[in-house]
Structure formats: structure tokens, C-alpha cells
Amino acid sequence: MSDFFTASVLVATVASGVRLSTPYLLAALGETFAQRSGVLNLGVDGVMLLGAFFGYWTVLTHDNLVAGLLVGAAVGAVMGLVYAIVTLLFHAEQGISGIGIYLFGLGFSELMYRQQVGTPLPIRGLGEVEIPLLADIPYIGEMLFRHSGIVYLAIVLVPLMAWVINRTQFGLNVRSVGETPDAADSLGVSVRRTRAVTIVVANALAGLGGAALALELGTFQQNLTNGLGFIAIALVYFGAWRPTGVLVGSLLFGLVTAVVNQWKTLGILSGSTASLATMAPALLTVLALAVIARRNSAQPAALTLPFQRGR
Amino acid sequence: MILTLGASPIDGFSALVDGAFGGRKELADTAIKAMPLLLVGTGICISFRARVINIGGEGQIVAGALVSTVTALAVPDLPAVVLIPAVLLAGVVGGGIWGAIPGALKAYLGVNEILSTIMLNIVAVQVMNYLLRDPLIDPAEIERGTRIPQTERLSPNADFPILLGGTRLHLGVVVAVVAAVAAWVFLWRSTTGYRLRAVGAGRDAARYAGIPVERMTLLALTASGSMCGLAGAVLVFGSESHRLVTDGSSTGFTGSAGFNGIVAALFGALHPLLTIPAAVLFGGLLVGANAMQRAIQIPASLAIAMNGLVVVFVVASVSIRQRLRIRLDDQAMLRLRSASHRRRGDALGATRTGMETEP
Numbered sequence: 001m002s003d004f005f006t007a008s009v010l011v012a013t014v015a016s017g018v019r020l021s022t023p024y025l026l027a028a029l030g031e032t033f034a035q036r037s038g039v040l041n042l043g044v045d046g047v048m049l050l051g052a053f054f055g056y057w058t059v060l061t062h063d064n065l066v067a068g069l070l071v072g073a074a075v076g077a078v079m080g081l082v083y084a085i086v087t088l089l090f091h092a093e094q095g096i097s098g099i100g101i102y103l104f105g106l107g108f109s110e111l112m113y114r115q116q117v118g119t120p121l122p123i124r125g126l127g128e129v130e131i132p133l134l135a136d137i138p139y140i141g142e143m144l145f146r147h148s149g150i151v152y153l154a155i156v157l158v159p160l161m162a163w164v165i166n167r168t169q170f171g172l173n174v175r176s177v178g179e180t181p182d183a184a185d186s187l188g189v190s191v192r193r194t195r196a197v198t199i200v201v202a203n204a205l206a207g208l209g210g211a212a213l214a215l216e217l218g219t220f221q222q223n224l225t226n227g228l229g230f231i232a233i234a235l236v237y238f239g240a241w242r243p244t245g246v247l248v249g250s251l252l253f254g255l256v257t258a259v260v261n262q263w264k265t266l267g268i269l270s271g272s273t274a275s276l277a278t279m280a281p282a283l284l285t286v287l288a289l290a291v292i293a294r295r296n297s298a299q300p301a302a303l304t305l306p307f308q309r310g311r
Numbered sequence: 312m313i314l315t316l317g318a319s320p321i322d323g324f325s326a327l328v329d330g331a332f333g334g335r336k337e338l339a340d341t342a343i344k345a346m347p348l349l350l351v352g353t354g355i356c357i358s359f360r361a362r363v364i365n366i367g368g369e370g371q372i373v374a375g376a377l378v379s380t381v382t383a384l385a386v387p388d389l390p391a392v393v394l395i396p397a398v399l400l401a402g403v404v405g406g407g408i409w410g411a412i413p414g415a416l417k418a419y420l421g422v423n424e425i426l427s428t429i430m431l432n433i434v435a436v437q438v439m440n441y442l443l444r445d446p447l448i449d450p451a452e453i454e455r456g457t458r459i460p461q462t463e464r465l466s467p468n469a470d471f472p473i474l475l476g477g478t479r480l481h482l483g484v485v486v487a488v489v490a491a492v493a494a495w496v497f498l499w500r501s502t503t504g505y506r507l508r509a510v511g512a513g514r515d516a517a518r519y520a521g522i523p524v525e526r527m528t529l530l531a532l533t534a535s536g537s538m539c540g541l542a543g544a545v546l547v548f549g550s551e552s553h554r555l556v557t558d559g560s561s562t563g564f565t566g567s568a569g570f571n572g573i574v575a576a577l578f579g580a581l582h583p584l585l586t587i588p589a590a591v592l593f594g595g596l597l598v599g600a601n602a603m604q605r606a607i608q609i610p611a612s613l614a615i616a617m618n619g620l621v622v623v624f625v626v627a628s629v630s631i632r633q634r635l636r637i638r639l640d641d642q643a644m645l646r647l648r649s650a651s652h653r654r655r656g657d658a659l660g661a662t663r664t665g666m667e668t669e670p
Contacts, residue, residue, distance in 0.1 A: 042425065046619070070451055082623075090627040095364050095576070098620030103570055107615025217484040222612075223561060230429045237423070275444065275559075280438035282430040286416075289427060293420040306630075 007139065010154045012022025013262045014143045014255065018151060018183055021254025023048070023213040023225075025154045027232035028239070028246045029161050030205030035236055037176040037198040038302035039087065042098025045229025046105020047079045047203050048210030053109040056114060056220040061122045069211045074208045076207020077107070080200035087199070088192050091306040102229075112223045117220070125218035138277060150212045157205075161243040173196055178300035181307040205291060206232075225281065234285045240298040249288075253281055323603050330602020331595030337602075339478035343549065345467045345594030347372065347542040347565070349487040351572025352579060352586040353494045354410075354538030357567035359581050360498060361531035362511040367413060367428025368539045368569025369561070371406040376539025376547045376564065377439055378405025379445070380462055383548070388507065389465035399544050407533050408539015409435060414532030418525040424532065432569070436561050443557050461556040471549045483545035487590075490538060494583040497534075507531055542568060567615060571597070574618045593618070597658045650663045 003009065006222035027044050033039040059065055083101055086092045126148035135145040165171040175183040177194045185191050206229065213228070214220050231253060239245025260277045263269045269277050331341050351368045358365040365371075387499035389397065404640035413431060416422035443460040452458050498504040509517040510527040518524050546564070547555050557564050575593045579586030600614035 086623055086627050091630040092474075092623070092626040093630065096573075097623050097626045099366060099425075099570075099573065100619045102619065102621025103574075103622060104616050107612045107617070107619055110612040111610050111616055114612065158339060227429060227433045227563065230426060234426045234430070237426070273441070275437045275440040278440075279434045282433035282437075285430045286427050286434070289422045289430075290416055290420055293416070293422045 004262065004268060008105045009266070011139050011263065013143050013183035013258050015146070015253035016261065017258035018144060018251065019216060019254070020257045021250040022151045022154045022216070023228060024235060024253050025250035026157070026209030026212060027206045027229055028235040028250055029154075029157055029200035029243055030209075031233050031236045032239070032241055032243060032246055033161060033165070033174070033205075034195075034198045036178045036197045036241060037174045038095045038298055038305060038307075039180060039195050039199055039202075040098065040233075040304045041083065041199060041202050042095055042233065043079065043083060043101025043105065043203070044206045044232055045225050046102035046109075047206040048078050048213065048225045048229045049105045049109040049223070050079060051076045051157050051207030052214035052224050053113055053210075053220055055207075056123060056214040057112070059215060060117065060121060063124065065083075065124065065126060065215060068215055069208060072211025072214075073204045073208040076210070077200050077204040080203025083203065084196040084199040086164070087306065088195055091308065094304050094306070097215040098138075106223060109224075113220060113222065117136030117200075120219050120221055123215070123218050126215045127211075132243055136303060146214065147174055148214075155247075158243045165243070170197075171193075171221075175300075177307075180301055181302050184309070185309060192218050195307075224269060231281055231285050235290055237299075238288050238292060240292075241300065242298075253284070256280055257282060265287075323607050324611060325594070326603045326606035327599035329599075330606075331599035333659070335475075336478055339475060339480040340556030340598045341591060341595040342480055342484050343594075344566075344597045345590040346483045346487040346545055346549070346571045347568035348489055348575045348593055349590035350542035350545065350586060351539050351568055352576035352590055353487075353491045353583045354406075354535035354542075355492055355573050355576035356581045356583045356586060357498065357507070358535035359536065359576065360511045360530045361507045362514070363414070363417065363528055363531045363535070364425050365410065365413075365428055365532055365535045365539075366425050366570075366573070367410065367421065367431050367536065368542075368572050369565050370428065370432035370541040370569070371409045371536040371539035372546065372565045372569050372623065373432075373435040373439050374409035374536075375404075375406035376555055377435075377442060377543075378402065378408075378540070379544035380547055383465045383469045384447070384462065387468065389466075389468060391468045391470075391472075394466065395471065395482070397550070398469050398548055399541060401614065402540045402542075402544025403537040404540070406543060407537035409540065410536015411529065411533040414529040414536075417532070418528040428532075433561070436557075436564075438558055439555075439564070440557055449554070449557075459553075459556075460559065462554045465548070465553050465555075467553075469548050470553055471545075473501070479551065481549045483549040486541065486545060488587065490541060491583040491587055494538070498583065506586060512648035539569060539572070542572075566597075570615075571618055574622055574625075577622060629655070 027048060031041055031044060051072035054075045055068040058071040059068035079101060086097050087094050128146050129149050131145040137139040165174060173184065173189045173194050177191050181191045186206065210225065211251060214224060235246055235249040238249040260280055263277065264274050330337060332338060354368065355365060368467045379398040379401040383398050408432060413424050414428040416427050417424040440460065443462065447462050449461055449463040451463065474480050474482065498508060506522045507527050507530065509520065509522055510524050514524055571593055575589040576586050579589035597614050600611040603609055
């Protein structure tokens with residue numbers, strides 16, 4: 001245990017926690033956007049897996065990291081389009097069709113992986129971008145300012161998302177559609193179009209988050225995310241549907257995962273107890289959900305309710 | 312989908328059908344794959360009918376498997392007549408507890424059950440990995456130093472009897488069908504089942520009618536979990552190795568039955584008896600997908616991807632059907648109304664003519 005409490009190990013752990021929180025953050029920000037418009041987008045984990053695989057595959061075949069991330073986001077957007085058609089045009093129940101998307105992503109990413117790659121070939125991981133000056137601050141620099149570009153992008157997206165939701169006309173539409181779709185509709189806001197946009201953005205971010213995960217790890221395997229996408233959904237509840245709240249939750253979960261990993265490496269957790277520690281994020285999620293359940297007043301009133309004019 | 316993977320869909324399909332329904336052995340394999348799907352599907356019927364979405368089948372299967380395994384390890388010398396019902400009951404209890412946790416969280420704290428059940432899936436698998444790597448590991452694995460995470464061969468007294476000579480078809484098929492019929496009786500022939508469905512049809516209306524909505528929600532997830540737990544027991548004691556084995560991955564032991572059961576139940580229109588043929592169909596799909604993998608080298612994970620699409624299509628088509636029905640109802644209403652108008656008009660006409668004819 002004393003090995004853990006040395007400056008260098010602690011700094012490395014925090015740094016890895018920030019890195020690990022990025023996929024959570026990207027997916028949860030997107031999910032926040034969708035939920036504010038009244039859509040419970042449950043396929044996140046499957047979409048992340050698809051984004052992860054196709055991002056990984058692109059880097060494997062073309063050795064272009066940026067293209068990998070873009071492909072991940074694009075695959076996510078396509079899945080978002082499918083989900084939008086199913087839930088908005090066909091009014092399918094959001095919860096169950098989301099699980100369908102999840103299963104598809106789970107199966108299809110594994111299928112493609114086995115068919116096209118087979119063995120876990122390593123790829124070039126994302127390189128570090130040092131922020132000039134700030135990166136040289138002792139400790140803090142290593143913790144916060146020596147990460148790959150996608151980490152900064154995710155952090156920058158937090159205020160951007162908050163601005164879009166709270167300060168723009170479109171954000172106002174999103175909120176009104178999520179709270180009282182009938183009123184929004186009567187004022188000429190297209191519920192369907194607004195929700196379609198949030199769904200596509202949410203899934204593109206989920207795909208990007210998946211790609212970021214695969215490229216950070218520099219590999220892909222079957223069920224790489226292991227429920228990370230579902231935790232991201234829980235983080236939206238945890239963050240009370242606010243981008244800043246989601247950021248706090250993501251950092252917390254990234255840190256927990258990093259601490260568990262670090263303890264495994266240092267041998268503080270050995271053998272069989274390591275698998276018990278692996279479930280820490282999941283257990284934490286259940287506990288967090290139970291604790292915050294009472295103050296769910298921030299939940300968009302029309303969440304999961306399909307909209308049909310005149311009904 | 313098969314085409315894009317560069318193989319002949321016709322060869323693939325014939326391999327799939329042959330592998331699933333081609334003969335006695337194949338049919339038995341399909342039935343074996345269908346058992347956990349049917350049990351999970353039955354549980355899903357119960358919970359979805361109460362509008363409680365149980366995605367925790369995976370975890371509940373594992374919990375049921377663990378409790379039933381521990382039971383068989385604790386009292387291995389009981390005669391088969393006692394031990395087999397005991398391990399089945401243990402499965403029911405294990406899965407029931409794992410379902411009751413999210414059930415209570417939803418009923419009394421308002422925690423979204425979709426998220427809590429999925430998180431509990433991850434927890435259950437890790438608990439299993441821990442137990443099989445340490446406290447429950449086969450002592451022989453430690454001696455040999457191989458440390459494969461599995462239990463010792465469980466008591467032969469708990470082995471499910473084989474029903475059909477020359478195949479692996481075992482008692483589990485009877486258990487699964489009986490459970491499905493029992494669930495049907497419960498849902499449509501008992502007061503509690505009626506209340507449970509009433510909660511699903513409308514929570515507020517049910518509450519005004521004096522139905523304890525919270526208790527019904529808890530019951531729905533507990534009963535649903537018990538069915539999945541039963542599937543766990545069937546998977547352990549009907550297995551060829553007669554042990555509980557994990558490969559460390561989330562779906563290694565369950566074979567995704569907790570998810571595929573949802574597909575079967577949706578395909579069976581959330582009716583336990585219709586879920587029987589649906590489970591056989593998807594069991595056949597899984598067995599056939601393996602055969603297809605051997606025949607034309609398409610990974611069997613195709614089946615999972617296809618199941619996802621099936622869910623999306625089934626859910627989408629259900630709401631389309633509902634909309635059509637509403638539209639048809641509207642038309643019927645219109646027809647009815649215009650008919651009554653006409654009748655009223657006739658009546659009016661008649662009175663008018665009557666008045667006119669009056670002197």
C-alpha cells in the first residue's frame with residue numbers, strides 16, 4: 001500500500017484517470033444532449049463498440065489516427081440515424097430498441113473483428129500533445145497537460161455543450177422538446193427534427209468515445225467496453241443532466257478505474273481479489289443511482305415518451 | 312449481411328438449417344440451447360408485462376448458477392430425488408435475490424431498472440470469477456497448478472437424467488416448459504398475475520384501483536430473476552462437464568442467454584406459451600450459426616448481431632401495428648358514427664315524413 005502513496009505513482013494514477021475518463025465523458029455528453037430532448041438513447045455501449053472497432057480497423061489498415069477517430073464518429077452517426085428512424089418514425093419503444101442497437105453493436109463488432117482481424121494486433125496509440133508552459137508545471141503538468149488531443153477535445157466539449165444547451169436557440173428547442181413536446185410543437189418547433197439531431201450527435205459522440213478508447217489502449221478485443229457505455233448513461237443521471245455534472249462524474253469514474261488498475265499493477269490487489277475490484281465502477285454506479293434517485297427532479301419530463309401530434 | 316462477408320448465403324443458410332434441425336442429435340442440441348432462452352424469455356414476459364424492463368438476465372443466470380452450485384457442493388450426498396429439486400430451487404432463490412435488488416431499488420427509490428440490472432450483470436460475473444478463482448476452485452486445479460477457474464465435478468446425484476438415448480437431451484427441457492406454462496397460469500389465471508399486468512397497463516390507474524404498485528414492481532423483477540436463476544441451474548447441471556466454469560468474459564458461461572431470451576420473448580409477443588416456439592427458433596439459430604461457422608467460416612457472433620436487428624425490427628413493427636390498429640379503430644369509429652348519423656337522419660326523415668303525412 002505504501003508503494004501507492006508516492007508522488008510519482010499518484011501523479012501517474014491521476015494522469016491515467018483523466019485519460020480513462022475521456023470515453024465516459026464523450027459518450028455521457030452526447031447522452032446528456034439526447035436526454036435533454038427527451039430521448040433515452042440506450043444503445044450507447046453497442047455504438048461505442050462499433051466506433052471502437054471501426055476506428056481501430058482504420059488505424060490498423062491506414063495508420064492514420066485522425067481518420068480512425070473520424071471513422072468512429074461517422075459510424076456512430078450512422079447508427080444514430082438508424083435509431084432515430086426506428087424511434088421517431090416508427091415510434092418504437094426507446095428502451096427496448098436501444099437494447100437491440102446494443103446487441104447489434106456487440107455482435108457486429110465481434111463479427112467484423114473475427115472476420116477481418118482475428119488476433120489482437122497492436123496499433124500505434126494516440127500520442128501525447130504537451131500544452132506549452134502548462135505541461136512543465138511540476139506534478140500538475142503531468143496530471144493534466146500531457147495527454148492526447150482527444151482528451152482536450154472532450155474537455156473543451158463540456159463548456160461547448162453547456163453553451164449550446166443553455167444559450168442557443170437550438171438548445172432552447174432541445175430543452176422545450178424534452179420537457180413539453182406538445183407546447184414546443186404548437187410553437188412550430190419540429191419535435192422530430194430536433195430529436196433526430198440530438199440522437200445523431202449523441203451517437204456520433206458515442207462512436208468517437210469508442211474510437212478514443214480503442215486508440216488509447218492501442219488494441220481491440222471482443223466486448224472491449226465491458227458496459228462502459230451503460231455507465232456513461234448512468235453518469236447523465238449522476239450529473240443531473242448538466243454537462244459540468246457529467247464531467248465531475250466522468251473524472252470520478254476514470255479515477256476509480258485508474259486506481260484499481262494501479263493497485264493491480266503494484267500487486268496490492270492480487271489474483272482473485274482483482275476481479276472483485278474490477279466490478280468497483282459497476283457497484284459504484286448502482287450505489288450512486290440509489291443515492292441520487294430521490295433528487296431526480298432535473299429529469300426531462302418527456303424522457304422516453306414518444307411524441308405523436310394530437311395524442 | 313452474409314454476402315458482405317464474402318460467402319454464399321445459400322450455403323450458409325442450408326448449413327444453418329441442417330445444423331439446427333437436420334436430425335435427432337441436431338434437434339436435441341437445439342432444444343438444449345432453447346432451454347435457457349425459454350426460461351429467461353418466460354421471466355422477461357413476467358417483468359415486461361408489468362412494464363419493468365429486466366436487462367439483468369445475464370447476472371441473474373450467474374447468481375442462480377452460483378447458489379445452485381454451492382448447494383450441490385454443500386450437500387453432495389443427498390439422493391437424486393431430493394438433490395435435483397434442491398439445486399433447481401437454489402437456482403430460483405439465487406436469481407430471485409439478484410432480481411429483487413433492482414426490483415426494490417426501482418419500487419422504493421425510483422432507480423431506473425435498466426441501468427441497475429445492467430450494472431448488476433457486471434457485478435455478478437465478477438463475483439463468479441472471484442469465487443471460481445479462489446473459494447470454489449477445483450482442488451485438483453491447484454494441485455496441478457493449472458488453476459483453470461472451475462469447480463470440481465459436481466455430485467453425480469445432481470446430474471440431470473438424459474431423456475433421449477444417444478443424445479444430450481436432459482431434464483431441463485421439462486423444467487423449462489413447465490416453467491413457461493406456470494408463468495402463463497400465473498399471469499392470466501391468478502389474481503396476482505392480473506394485478507401485475509394491471510400495473511403494466513397503467514401504473515396510476517392500478518394505484519387508484521388499490522393495487523400495491525411498489526410490491527408488484529418488486530414481485531415482477533423477483534419472479535423474472537427467479538426464472539433466469541433457474542436457467543442458470545439448468546446450464547450448470549445439464550452441462551456436459553457437470554461443473555461451473557468461467558472463461559473470465561462476461562458472456563462465457565451464459566452464452567448471452569440473458570440477452571437472447573429477451574429477443575425470444577419479444578418474438579413470442581411477451582406470451583410465455585408463444586415464447587416456447589420462439590425459443591426453439593432462436594435456439595436453432597444459435598446451434599445453426601455454429602454449424603454455419605464450421606461450414607462457411609462465418610463467425611457465430613453473427614447470431615448476436617442478427618438478434619439485435621430482430622429486436623429493433625420487432626419493437627418497431629409492434630408500434631407500427633399498434634398505430635395501424637388505432638387508425639383502423641378510428642376508421643371503424645368514423646364508419647360507426649356516420650352509420651348512426653344516417654340512422655338518426657333516417658329517423659329524423661321518418662318523423663319529418665310522419666309529420667308531413669299528419670293531417
